Amino acid sequence: MNQTPEHQHYPDDEIDLRELFATLWRGKWIIIATTFVFAVAGVAYALYKPNIYQASALLAPTEDDSGGLSRMAGQLGGLASLAGVNLGGGSANKTVIAREILQSRAFLTDFIHRHNLKVPLMATEGWDIEQEEWVYDREIYNPDTDEWAMEDGESLEPTDWDMVKKFREDHLSVSENQENGMVTVSVKSLSPVAAKNWTDWLVRDINEHMRKRDIEEAEASIDYLEEKLNETNISGMQQVFYQLIESETRTVMLANAQKEYVFQTVDPAVVPQEKSEPKRALICIVATMLGGMLGVFIVFVIAFIRSGKQEK
Template identity: 70%
Template sequence: MTQYEVLNPQQQDDEIDLRELFATLWAGKWLIIAVTFLFAAGGVAYALYKPNIYQASVLLAPANEENGMGGISGQLGGLASLAGINIGGGSSNQTVIAKEVLRSRAFLADFIDRHNLAVPLMAVEGWSIKQSDWQYNREVYNPETGQWLPDENGKSQQPTDWDLVKAFKQNHLSISENKENGMVTFSVKSLSPPAAQQWAQWLVEDINEHMRRQDVAEAEARINYLENKLTDTNIAGMQQVFYQLIESETRTVMLANAQQEYVFKTIDPAVVPQEKSEPKRALIAILATMLGGMLGVFIVFIRAFFKGTREA
């Protein structure tokens, strides 16, 4: 007796009959076609409904600035630390700090408020290429009066700083870094091509200015501290040390005020994008069609299973 013959009837019934499988699919072909068509149509409609999104990117390099304390000898380290002065290695650390500041809620909230981005972020539906103007969501914002409209409960729909920063970080801003060469890329997405380019440019300018003003303020505070210490000592050697520290901090202030691109140097500036980055309409339509086909096949198998169960 062969091995196949020793199989019990239950094992034979459990074997997959490919002919029965294809027969089931063929019997439900119209259902599969209908579901696939509905999903394909829905995917195409959704893809066409989604507005174009444009992305502008700017390529940056860390500014090769010398730390103001680079010329101070190691014997001054203790006094410099006492004055709150960091010796050496400041350029790379400053770049890291600048990227984190750029992502911070405080900086982005000030950035959005300074450039009046609340309406473009939260109250527009698209961008009119012909009119070169925003298409406003008039259920949220009235562009004629400049007022945010109330919702169904009578509460104003004006977004908070939290809402604005969250929307900007999630939907518009991305920061990437090339670990091999240290290059940094700021990318900004917007419904408007000119806005995407302008926002990216503003980000670079504002973070450079923010870090420059911060370093100047800190250096000036250290200068005041050192000048006060200078008046408190009559030791000639100590006075010479304080003079060197004050000279270094004064040089830091002068270089910072003279350097426009303080932390990031622009290698490839942002330009107005001419092609959309999103949505991928063809991909959306293909995925919707595939999902519809798989769902149709699944429904056919489920129907066949319950039908077989009832007949048994």
């Protein structure tokens, strides 16, 4: 005799869609009110946020002549070591070094002070497009007296640490295209003019910094090699020193002749005509969605609490 299998139902464990929708309908005003409040708050926040502009420069690494010197040092290293001279085995890629220096604390501190960016960086709250001037936060800085405000007996004037941290986190972006080696330097600012100027200054200053650095190193190497040259009478070693001095002299000449020493500008920065931030429409949409989800959650919590009380 065949027995039909019994299907057990567990109504307590199943979701009643009609009851679910009924619960949402009963709490519709809570959902609507919560969504409305979040939507208004999102609009207010989006309108409160000032426009931020971004300027970018596309850079190509210039050809590095240090490879020739490294190969020469390797070829002549054995002979030079006989005279107690260490020529080294090569150096790190100049572009990589320049990119890291560009984001270093020492370089950015010097950059901020050299271009007097303390006030624009730390004491402004907007940019007047019509007057083309900064809007200062007078609770922090008084432009009329050039004085920083006091709080609890301490000056609000920022330290170098504060300025570099803000510049790194809120303004500067350096990225490299791994496929072609191109480097993009981007700067964000409340002022479209400042964004463009700061980008140009960064590119110019890193080129100048690397030029001076290589010239100083090459001149120091020339002095050292000339000193060693005068200490030896071995013709073979003298030939080595002459070739190395010639190579270092060429480095100095090329550094002085090249305006764009490490990075060549492929696409220069321009004054941005459109803001990059904030995404006001996205902020409003996200705020409205969060309000709706929170309203639904509140309705379910209230329904759960009421059902618990009824069971008791």
